[in-house]
Amino acid sequence: MRLFKYVFPKLNQQPQLHVLPHVVEGTHIPKIIHQTYAKSELPTELLENQRRLQAMNPGWEYRFYKNDDIVEFISKNYGPEILRYYNRINPLYGAARADLFRYLVVYKCGGVYLDIKSSLNLPFDRFLQEDDTYLLAQWENEKEEEFAGWGFHYDLRSIKGGEYQQWHVAAAPGHPFLRSVLQNVLKNINLYIPALHGVGKRGVLRLTGPIAYTLAIQPLLGAYRHRVITRQTPFPFRYSIYPYDAHIGLLSTHYSQRTEPVVEISPMKRLYSTLFQGLNKVDDRIRRKPV
Numbered sequence: 001m002r003l004f005k006y007v008f009p010k011l012n013q014q015p016q017l018h019v020l021p022h023v024v025e026g027t028h029i030p031k032i033i034h035q036t037y038a039k040s041e042l043p044t045e046l047l048e049n050q051r052r053l054q055a056m057n058p059g060w061e062y063r064f065y066k067n068d069d070i071v072e073f074i075s076k077n078y079g080p081e082i083l084r085y086y087n088r089i090n091p092l093y094g095a096a097r098a099d100l101f102r103y104l105v106v107y108k109c110g111g112v113y114l115d116i117k118s119s120l121n122l123p124f125d126r127f128l129q130e131d132d133t134y135l136l137a138q139w140e141n142e143k144e145e146e147f148a149g150w151g152f153h154y155d156l157r158s159i160k161g162g163e164y165q166q167w168h169v170a171a172a173p174g175h176p177f178l179r180s181v182l183q184n185v186l187k188n189i190n191l192y193i194p195a196l197h198g199v200g201k202r203g204v205l206r207l208t209g210p211i212a213y214t215l216a217i218q219p220l221l222g223a224y225r226h227r228v229i230t231r232q233t234p235f236p237f238r239y240s241i242y243p244y245d246a247h248i249g250l251l252s253t254h255y256s257q258r259t260e261p262v263v264e265i266s267p268m269k270r271l272y273s274t275l276f277q278g279l280n281k282v283d284d285r286i287r288r289k290p291v
Contacts, residue, residue, distance in 0.1 A: 016183035026172030032111030099208035110173035134226035163210035201256035
């Protein structure tokens with residue numbers, strides 16, 4: 001066990017933060033598709049995917065958000081306090097900012113958020129049911145399956161099947177799952193210490209990504225209506241138009257390769273982080289010392 005491990009705050013713990021404006025819970029998933037991309041110009045293959053999604057789903061409203069649109073949306077619908085949380089996320093971590101935004105936009109408006117690199121295997125109207133209020137899915141990640149090993153994290157070791165996918169989020173507005181996720185993520189932003197909670201991919205997964213998403217939803221599964229979709233239903237979502245993680249090469253520096261803190265931290269948090277690193281080095285030397 002690491003020295004002083006429990007002196008420092010953990011992420012994704014109850015109770016959660018309560019700073020969100022109330023959104024009335026809807027009774028169905030509205031026909032709205034949400035996507036975002038940081039740059040003003042979409043690469044050709046993403047533009048083609050965007051057009052394909054719209055062509056596959058006539059009668060669905062398509063909403064695309066650039067960085068300025070996101071800031072405007074949060075400011076208009078959530079106010080300056082929630083916008084400050086968004087702005088505290090390091091802009092080098094666009095993935096973490098996109099995580100927070102997808103929860104905010106679907107919680108407020110409902111509909112389906114889909115990552116810009118992701119697509120569909122069939123039109124929404126062919127799998128969405130009239131009384132659906134939330135869709136959940138896990139990876140096909142058992143041995144010899146397509147995504148073998150994906151979505152398993154130490155933080156989720158008690159959850160069979162690993163993480164719930166959040167590269168797609170389909171919900172009615174105001175769903176309690178998303179309220180819980182948002183409260184959890186906002187509290188994580190307050191607690192974040194880079195040396196304790198991680199940077200790069202590990203930091204994002206735990207702070208805003210699928211670990212935070214899964215741990216906020218899991219305790220509520222028996223309390224609120226939702227539908228679990230699997231590969232046998234058939235599975236409607238396609239993770240990427242690129243082969244596996246080939247999209248990483250499209251970015252000059254992918255978030256998984258970053259070493260900076262995910263969130264702006266105070267001088268006191270920097271001191272905590274330095275202290276924690278020092279304690280770990282002492283612990284490592286003790287562990288290596290022969291007996």
